[in-house]
Amino acid sequence: MPTYAYRCTECGTEFDIYQRFDEDSLTNCPRCDAPLRKLFSPTGIVFKGSGFYRTDSRKGSSTPSSKD
Ligand SMILES: [Zn+2]
Structure with missing residues (x-):
């Protein structure tokens, strides 16, 4: 059954x-x-305002380059 919203x-x-x-x-x-x-x-x-996803994959190997 459809729902109708009124104001x-x-x-x-x-x-x-x-x-x-x-x-x-x-x-x-x-x-x-x-x-x-x-x-x-x-x-x-309900349209929640979190529809944008930043896929900046800066996680993980953020260690400085190892000096040999
Ligand atoms: Zn009224």
Whole structure:
């Protein structure tokens, strides 16, 4: 069942609900009855800011060159 995230345009309440495809989407806030805004990214999908990986392989043999 898909999850739809909504945000109230008035009180800022965010919530996500499970709805079937044949169900009508919510249009009004259950709290203040203000119009809701459908969010594109449900809260189940979280983009954490650690998507970059530095692969600087400086670990390991960092010993100075041995003098013979
Ligand atoms: Zn509201």
